[in-house]
Structures are given as structure tokens and as C-alpha cells.
Amino acid sequence: MTRGYEQQLRIPIQELISADTTRCSKYPGNSGTSSTPVNVTTPKLDSTQERTDTVQTATRDENTHTSNLVRSENDQDRLDADQLSQCEKAQLDKLLKLAPCPAGVSIDALKVIQEARGWVSDTSLSLLSSYLNVSISDLDSVATFYNLIFRRPVGDIVLHPCNGISCDLMGGAEIRNTISQQLNIKPGETTADNQFTLIPLPCLGACDKAPVMIASKRLYENLDSTQTLGLIDALIKGNK
Structure with a gap:
């Protein structure tokens, strides 16, 4: 399917x-299970x-x-x-x-x-x-x-940057572009080493902390491009 x-x-x-x-x-x-012992007459x-x-x-x-x-x-x-x-x-x-x-x-x-x-x-x-x-x-x-x-199939770490209106107003599109350029993948794709999959979400319910992203079941808030690059590096090191 x-x-x-x-x-x-x-x-x-x-x-x-x-x-x-x-x-x-x-x-x-x-x-x-243990193999059956072989009886040998010598x-x-x-x-x-x-x-x-x-x-x-x-x-x-x-x-x-x-x-x-x-x-x-x-x-x-x-x-x-x-x-x-x-x-x-x-x-x-x-x-x-x-x-x-x-x-x-x-x-x-x-x-x-x-x-x-x-x-x-x-x-x-x-x-x-x-x-x-x-x-x-x-x-x-x-x-x-x-x-x-x-x-x-998805990668070991799935990145969910928000692509809702609030996050986009605060630079969410730049965050997603940074991820795509750094990992060389588009939304919905997985890196060649199967480490990351990029799947944007329409809203993460944290508009007051935009732009936000979920990675490894943790919500990261108030991101910018520099922080996003640092986060990716940390996730790579933590996944080794």
C-alpha cells in the first residue's frame, strides 16, 4: 500500500x-537448545x-x-x-x-x-x-x-518540524530548508544512511514557542538555523 x-x-x-x-x-x-551429545566408543x-x-x-x-x-x-x-x-x-x-x-x-x-x-x-x-x-x-x-x-520504513530518527502558520511566520520555512540542505533530503525522504527521515507536521500545539520541531520524542522550541544545525549534529553523535 x-x-x-x-x-x-x-x-x-x-x-x-x-x-x-x-x-x-x-x-x-x-x-x-543444547545439541544431543554424541556417544563415541574409543x-x-x-x-x-x-x-x-x-x-x-x-x-x-x-x-x-x-x-x-x-x-x-x-x-x-x-x-x-x-x-x-x-x-x-x-x-x-x-x-x-x-x-x-x-x-x-x-x-x-x-x-x-x-x-x-x-x-x-x-x-x-x-x-x-x-x-x-x-x-x-x-x-x-x-x-x-x-x-x-x-x-x-523511516530512519532511526524522524524529524517533525512544524509547518503551521504560526511557525512559518516565525521562520519555520527556514528551519525546514536548513534541515533539507544539511541532510540532503526533501520532506518525506530518508537519508542514505537511514539515520534521519524528514516529515513536517501541520501543527505541534506550541505556537507561542515557534518555530518548533519534534525529534526523538522531544519538543525543541524557538529554533533558528544555527540551533537546528547544532541539534542535528547532537542527534547524529547521540545515535552512534
Whole structure:
């Protein structure tokens, strides 16, 4: 489902600042299980040779065990892209216990998925639909109404400079141009290193502190070009 970034920009600012979803690891792998020991019958050896063979056997077993763990985790990584993780299910179950009906947790459930995966893909939406027993169309309607549910991949840090009238009167357009020039991206685009995505918002509810911007769930106020450049540098350093 392809949508312009404008369709993703309608969540109340309070929802962003107050978001308190515990992050699940991205597609966590299993911890693995021990491989079955191999019984090997060997002739009687002297004590020195016996100790040497024992060490070699233990090393082989450990290498086999490690290989199995890596293989198990890699397999799980591939599977988890097409299934909900245990962490995601646990958080969804908590939400469902508190809601009178599954549809009532739609926005929070979408947050859970996005916190774990970075965005809500069509596959993720389908998995969530099956788990909540809420139609895909209903979930998609919620996802495309609220502005901080991303239906396409975004960078590690999403920059939301305000493009409302109050901010523009106080230099908001200059702030957005500064960001675009510094990061070499246009609104709706993501940097080549996947570090930043630029998505302006129509109003952040802080007109008396214009121009403002949200980055990493924090509101930055009374910005100018110099402050904006310094903020970007700080975010780059903090994201390393």
C-alpha cells in the first residue's frame, strides 16, 4: 500500500510525547537448545592421550552447539518477519485485558508493532489483524489517520518540524530548508544512511514557542538555523 507522507501526519502531539510502549527486540532469535551429545566408543588410551581426546571432543561438541545456536537464531530471524514475536504478543495481551473490545486497542497495538519493527508493513498489519480479530481495513484506517504510525520504513530518527502558520511566520520555512540542505533530503525522504527521515507536521500545539520541531520524542522550541544545525549534529553523535 503506497501512501504519501501527508497521510501519516494526524496524531495528536500528546500521543507522541506521552508514548510509553516498552520496546521489543527487533525479530529476536531463540536462545537455542543444547545439541544431543554424541556417544563415541574409543579404545583404551593412556591418561595423557585420553585427556587430549576428551578436550578435543568437548571442543567439537561446543562448536557444534554454537553452530546450532547461530543456525537457530538465523532461522528465527527469517521466521519472525512473518510472525509476531513473544514480546509483541505479551504486550498485545496486556492491552486486550484492559479493553472492552479488541478494536479499542487498535492504536496502541499499532504502536507495539511499530516500536518492535520500526514501521507497520502490510505483513505486520495482517498479523495484527489475525491476532486481534480486527479487520485489516479497520486497522489500516487507524494507521493512516494517525500521523506517527508509519506505513513505510523511516530512519532511526524522524524529524517533525512544524509547518503551521504560526511557525512559518516565525521562520519555520527556514528551519525546514536548513534541515533539507544539511541532510540532503526533501520532506518525506530518508537519508542514505537511514539515520534521519524528514516529515513536517501541520501543527505541534506550541505556537507561542515557534518555530518548533519534534525529534526523538522531544519538543525543541524557538529554533533558528544555527540551533537546528547544532541539534542535528547532537542527534547524529547521540545515535552512534
